[in-house]
Amino acid sequence: MTAKGMPAPRIVSKSKGLPGSMLFHAVCLALGFLMVYPLLWLLASSMKNGSEIFTTALSLWPKTWAVFENYSSGWRGIGGVGFETFMLNSLIVSVVGTVLGVASSLMAAYAFTRIKFRLSGFWFACVMATLMIPGQVMVVPQYIIFRALGIINTLVSLAAPWMFGSAFFIFLIAQFFRGLPIELDEAAEMDGCGKISTLILIYLPLSAPAAATSCIFSFYWIWQDFFQPLIFINDPKKFTVPLALNLYTDPNSYSNYGGLFAMSVVSLLPVVLFFILFQKHLVEGIATTGLKG
Amino acid sequence: MKKSLRGYRNGLGYLMLAPWLAGFVLMYLLPMIASLFLSFTNFNMLSAPKFIGFDNYARMFGQDKSFWKALGVTFTYVFALVPARLAFALAVAMLLNSKRKGLALYRTFYYMPSILSGSIAVSIVWKQIFGSGGVLMTLLNQLGIHQKISMLGNPDTAVYSLALLGIWQFGSSMLIFLSAIKQIPASLHESAKIDGARAGSRFFKITLPMLTPTIFFNLILQIINAFRAFTESYVVTDGGPLDSTLFYVLYLYRRAFNYFDMGYSSAMAWVLVIIIALFTAVIFKTQNNWVYYESKGGIGHDS
Numbered sequence: 001m002t003a004k005g006m007p008a009p010r011i012v013s014k015s016k017g018l019p020g021s022m023l024f025h026a027v028c029l030a031l032g033f034l035m036v037y038p039l040l041w042l043l044a045s046s047m048k049n050g051s052e053i054f055t056t057a058l059s060l061w062p063k064t065w066a067v068f069e070n071y072s073s074g075w076r077g078i079g080g081v082g083f084e085t086f087m088l089n090s091l092i093v094s095v096v097g098t099v100l101g102v103a104s105s106l107m108a109a110y111a112f113t114r115i116k117f118r119l120s121g122f123w124f125a126c127v128m129a130t131l132m133i134p135g136q137v138m139v140v141p142q143y144i145i146f147r148a149l150g151i152i153n154t155l156v157s158l159a160a161p162w163m164f165g166s167a168f169f170i171f172l173i174a175q176f177f178r179g180l181p182i183e184l185d186e187a188a189e190m191d192g193c194g195k196i197s198t199l200i201l202i203y204l205p206l207s208a209p210a211a212a213t214s215c216i217f218s219f220y221w222i223w224q225d226f227f228q229p230l231i232f233i234n235d236p237k238k239f240t241v242p243l244a245l246n247l248y249t250d251p252n253s254y255s256n257y258g259g260l261f262a263m264s265v266v267s268l269l270p271v272v273l274f275f276i277l278f279q280k281h282l283v284e285g286i287a288t289t290g291l292k293g
Numbered sequence: 294m295k296k297s298l299r300g301y302r303n304g305l306g307y308l309m310l311a312p313w314l315a316g317f318v319l320m321y322l323l324p325m326i327a328s329l330f331l332s333f334t335n336f337n338m339l340s341a342p343k344f345i346g347f348d349n350y351a352r353m354f355g356q357d358k359s360f361w362k363a364l365g366v367t368f369t370y371v372f373a374l375v376p377a378r379l380a381f382a383l384a385v386a387m388l389l390n391s392k393r394k395g396l397a398l399y400r401t402f403y404y405m406p407s408i409l410s411g412s413i414a415v416s417i418v419w420k421q422i423f424g425s426g427g428v429l430m431t432l433l434n435q436l437g438i439h440q441k442i443s444m445l446g447n448p449d450t451a452v453y454s455l456a457l458l459g460i461w462q463f464g465s466s467m468l469i470f471l472s473a474i475k476q477i478p479a480s481l482h483e484s485a486k487i488d489g490a491r492a493g494s495r496f497f498k499i500t501l502p503m504l505t506p507t508i509f510f511n512l513i514l515q516i517i518n519a520f521r522a523f524t525e526s527y528v529v530t531d532g533g534p535l536d537s538t539l540f541y542v543l544y545l546y547r548r549a550f551n552y553f554d555m556g557y558s559s560a561m562a563w564v565l566v567i568i569i570a571l572f573t574a575v576i577f578k579t580q581n582n583w584v585y586y587e588s589k590g591g592i593g594h595d596s
Contacts, residue, residue, distance in 0.1 A: 028389075028399045031403070032399055032402035035405070035406055036402055036405065038419070053421075054426050057426065104316070107310070107312060107313075108310050108313040110309055111305075112310075115305055117305070117310075120306060123314070127313070130317070131514070132570075134565055134566065136523075136542050136565065137324070138321065138324040139549075140549050140555050140558055141324035141331065142320065143549075163316070164312050164313055164315060164317070164320065165313045170313065231550060242412070249420075249528065260417065264414035268409065271408060282408070286465050286468045286469055
C-alpha cells in the first residue's frame, strides 16, 4: 500500500507525493462511502413512499417524499402502545442501568487498585473471567430466578443484569486509576482524609474521563440490547425500542415499511448523537483497554 | 494496631466490592450452578425438574440433527468472520497510520458502524440490502448479472452475508490496532530503514510481530463474541433458508422458549461454554509459537 508504517516525519517518502496522496484519499473515501452506505440507505428509505422503497432500492434520494407520513405513522406505535412508551422504557432502563452499573464499577475499581484487601487478586480474576462466559448460559436460570422473584415483565429485570457493574468498566476504570500517582492517596491521608473521602473527594472528580467513557458504552449496550428484553418481557407496554422494532418487522402484525424504517432511524438517533458528541472518549476508552467496544 | 489496620482494609475493600460481588453471586454464580444442575434434568417450567443424568447430552450428540447443523453453521460463521475482520481491521489501521489530512474524518466513518453492533435497526437494513429485491440484487441486475435468488435467500451464501455484517463492524478492532501501532517505538523502524529494509519487510519483521499480543487478545475475545451471536440470525434470516443460518444460540433460544425444553437448552449452554473454553485453551497453547512479548506483562496496552 502507499501508506506506510511509522511516524518518521523527517524522512519524506516518495508515496507522499501528489499521485500517492490522491490514491490514498480515493481509497479512503470509497471505503468510507461503503461504510456509511447502509446508514444513508436507512435514512433515505425512512423518507420514501412505501412503494418506492423497493422499486428504487438503489437510490439514496426519494422521488416522492413521505417524511411526515412515515415518521408519524411509525410513532403511533403498535397494538395500542405508542412509540413514546417504548422510548421511555428504553431510556429508563438505560439510564438506571448505566448510573448504578458505573457507580458499582467505580467502587470495585477503587478497591482493586487502592485498597489492599484479602483475596483481591482472586476476585479480580473472577471479574475478568466473567468476560469469557457467554450470557446465554445464564439466561435460562436467570429467567427462572426472575420469575420466582416476580420481576419478569418489569423494567427491573432489564436493568438488573447491568446495575451491579461489569468487567469491561471495572477494567477500564482500574486502568485509569493505576495511571494516577499513588502520592495522591498519601497526601490525602496526611490531610486526614479516610479512604472513602479520598474516593469521593479526589478520585471521583479525577476519574471523570474514564467514568464518562464507561457511561457512554454502557448506555449504548443497554439501549441496543435485544436478547434479554426478548426473553424477559412479553407485555407490549414494557417493550423497549429494539423489541418494538422487532414487532414492526413481523409481517403478520405490521406491514408499514415506511414506519419501520422511520422508527429504526429514531432508534439510532441517540446512539449517533452520543457518538458525535463523545467520539474522543470512545476512541480513548477502546485504545486504553484494548477490549472491544 | 497493625492487625486492626488490616481488618479495616479488608472491611473497606469488601464494602467497596459489595455491589459487584452481589451481582456476581446473583447474576453469574447462582445461575451457573442452577444451569449446570438443570442440564441433567428434564424441565419444562410447569412441573418440577426431573433428574435424567446425561440423557440431554446423549440426545444432543446422538440424535439431534439440528444441534449438529447449528454447530456447523456457527463454526462456519466464526471462521468466516473473525480472521477476515481482524485482517481487515489491521489493513485499515495500517492505511490510517500516516500523517495526512482528513484522517480523523475517515476514522469516524469507519468506526461508526461498530458502535451500532447488535442494533436491531442494522439487522433490518441488512435484510433489505442482501434480501430478495434488495440493493445488492438490483445493483447486480443493472450490471448485467442476473440472479434468481438473493444472497440471503441462498442456503449456500446466507451465512456469509451475516458474516459480512460483522466484518462491516471492524471499527473498534481497527482503533485497538491503531493505538498499538502508535506504541511501537519509531526508533525500531528508523534503524531498520537505515539498514535498508523496505516497507514490506518492515511490516512483517517489525510491525506484525509487535502487534501479535494485541492480535492474540482480540482473537480470543472476538471468537467468544462470534460464538454468542444471536440477533443477526434471529432478525435477518430467522435461521433460514433451510436452517443455513441456524446459529447455535438461536437454536438454544428456540429449545428454551419455543419448546420450553429448559433442561436441554441448559445442556446446550454448557456445551457452548466447553467449546469456547477449548478454543481459548488451544489459542493459549499456540501463543508461544507466534505471539511475541517484548517483556513480560502487557496484553496490548501499557498501564
